Amino acid sequence: MTSPPHHAMVRVFQHDPDLFGRMAPRLGIAVPAIVETTPLLSAADGSSPVACRWNTQLHLKTAGREELQLLIEAQDRRDPDKPMHWAHHVAYMWSRRRLATCLLILCADAETARWAEQPVSSGPAQPPALTLHPFVAGPHNLPLVTDQDEARADPALAALSAMMHPADPAVGTALKALSAALRALPHVLAYPLTDLTDQALALHPARRAWRELMLPVVREKEYRRAHAEALADSARESLLLVLGERGFHLDEDMRRRVTGCHAPGILRHWLLRAVTARTPQEIFEDR
Template sequence: MVSPPHEAMHRIFQHDPGLFSRVSRFLGVDIPTPVKATALPTDLTETNPVERRVDTLLRLETADRGPFLLAVEAQGKKHPDKPASWAYYTAYLWTKYRLPTALLVVCQDHATARWAQQPVSCGPPQLPTLTVQPLVAGPHNMPVITDPEEARADLVLASLAAITHAAEPDVGAILKALSTALRDAPEDIAKPLIEFTAQGLAKRPAKNLWRNLVAVDLSFYKSYLAEEVRKEVRDEVRDEVRDEVRDEVRKEVQDEALTQGEARRAAADVLAVLAERGLTVSEAVRERIGSCDDPEILSRWLRRAVTASTAEEVVAGA
């Protein structure tokens, strides 16, 4: 039952809305006398259910500070309504679970990160009341992991680094370090990270590089992504280099031993990767790749083709 003091302490402001202006001076702020005051309904219950979902919610516990909640939001661009939603999430979670609540926003570009980490208050100027200032992870503060050993030490962090740097110039080196580090990882660890990274890169140009790295560096790995890449490589061989190598490959497969046929297909894969990356392939380089029948050399060339600056670099030094 609501007590009389409780009612008195707030109803007096209904009686004289200008009272708040006068009281504010004792609170260290100076709020001008309102020129208009409107009493609004005090029932904040939502008659129609409103679906509100945080992207990820975790209850974390620490040895020295006890449990807390972590809400994680992925933010692709600036959105003026988001701070209000974040305030709702944190306040609701705090009320429901009675646990300290932290908010982490993950971004992929500097502008969105700068926007997301700015404090936003729901109150009028000088009266912040409730301020939302999430932690922000993005290209401005996530590590640039280009050393395979460093990536191997924390594969999940390396994957997040790749995702948050998807549009950065260093993303190629980051992805190469990650794919190299994943070679030695057990399948149950590598599989979700391969897929997370692919999803995180979305339609950015870096996704094509990642798909090629998966097909080359992680050729042992069987997943829908790897199989999709290999299928696309075969399709591109038919579409882009069929006039140069298709008839020859078919003839080799029919007339030569199985190992020779595999070598020709490997040569076609090298040419397909170079074509996909838009590198110019001279007739001399094309002839050298097409005439090579050593699977080990072709495998090495295929790896080089993913990151080489020119086609000549691929076959340099055999």
């Protein structure tokens, strides 16, 4: 079982599915140019008997029109049981979806990464019945991004590199470059990488430096959330006042919808309907 900080590395690929296509040449992975990447349902959907909610699965299309399935996992230490798990997972998903399937292992420890790179074989030695060659990304083959221009060009890659080098003497420089790149992005794009980097550094002193660098982004998120909650509370209060003035009685399901809604736009939409609706049902019906 991997530790929570390592799960953040996997989630970077959920935030930016195209990252693998940009990483592959750096890792020396001989995959044709990837032109389209689509996230698949997580293994937590029950599609695999070896389901793990920390997996990421991607559907890749290459320039040569080849279609591949990529499974991504994180590993934080040697585990003699994991190679069998990897082989089982790859073989099962290959047979289930009928797509050529490959595996990427993410490691923040060079020794673990080199262990994970070893082929997994089953059967007689000459030849084995089944052999799996995992792709591996780790501090040994993914350099730390310390240049600000490089971080701006690919913030997701810069974030992943920082996650894989948390104890590197130059990690402070890398985090400054990454923070500058993220502050230049819209909040909706910057915050996921800010949060994932924070999670990945949870066990390292570098986390304090990261939080100091990104404090404005964190405060902005907190402000936006508080502002949205205030707008929702105001719209909900106005809606209930209008309903009361019009003598409308809400059944249990309707009241649950109102009290459980935290989207200001939806609540305002119901409020406008409440002004002219002839019955409470008209307020909430789809049109």
